[in-house]
Amino acid sequence: MNHRTAFLIGITVAAVALALLLPAMPQPLAYHDFADRREAYGIENFLDVTSNLAFTLAGLAGLVTVLRPRTCFARAAERWPYLVFAVGVLLTGAGSCYYHLEPNNESLFWDRLPMAISFMSLIAAQVVDRVDARAGLLALAPMLLVGIA
Numbered sequence: 001m002n003h004r005t006a007f008l009i010g011i012t013v014a015a016v017a018l019a020l021l022l023p024a025m026p027q028p029l030a031y032h033d034f035a036d037r038r039e040a041y042g043i044e045n046f047l048d049v050t051s052n053l054a055f056t057l058a059g060l061a062g063l064v065t066v067l068r069p070r071t072c073f074a075r076a077a078e079r080w081p082y083l084v085f086a087v088g089v090l091l092t093g094a095g096s097c098y099y100h101l102e103p104n105n106e107s108l109f110w111d112r113l114p115m116a117i118s119f120m121s122l123i124a125a126q127v128v129d130r131v132d133a134r135a136g137l138l139a140l141a142p143m144l145l146v147g148i149a
Contacts, residue, residue, distance in 0.1 A: 005135045008127065012139075016146055032103035048100035052093045059090025078133060081125035081140050088118030116147035 001009075040046035063086045065071055066079055073079055091114035099111035120143040128136030 002132065004131050008131065008135070008139070012143075012146070019149075027105050027108065029105070032105075032108075036100075043101075045100045045103070048103075049097050052097040052100070054093070055089055055096065056093030059086050059088075059093060062086030062089055075133060077137055078128050080137065081121045081128055084121035084140065084144070085118055085125060088114050088121055090114075092118060113148065117144060120144050120147035 036045050036048040038046055043049055062082070066082045066086050071079075092111075095110040095112075095114045099107045101107075121140065124136050124140040124143050126136070127139055
């Protein structure tokens with residue numbers, strides 16, 4: 001194992017340990033007051049809900065790009081983190097739309113979950129590209145689990 005890989009593993013273990021040791025922070029209900037309260041076309045919080053179409057379109061564009069055979073990767077397996085990222089962005093559009101339809105602590109989970117998937121897969125993709133392809137691919141699943149947790 002090279003020094004960079006060991007460093008990344010050490011940082012990850014430390015971050016997980018801190019997350020497990022620190023107390024949970026409750027989300028104040030006032031957090032949801034930012035949501036646009038205007039209704040249009042029978043949709044409450046219209047602008048907050050419909051603005052998520054951009055995430056949906058970006059996720060679809062990412063899927064098309066990653067799944068296109070002519071998209072160049074050094075190894076075929078290197079598509080996986082980018083594929084998961086595109087799916088995460090697509091799901092972010094759906095989850096955020098759901099949250100903004102009824103902003104509360106329970107629906108906020110569905111807003112944040114796909115973002116965590118996107119963030120973790122993007123970090124794994126950067127490890128694949130910049131540190132070590134094998135380490136990044138091996139880290140993808142554990143990083144997704146950490147993000148979901």
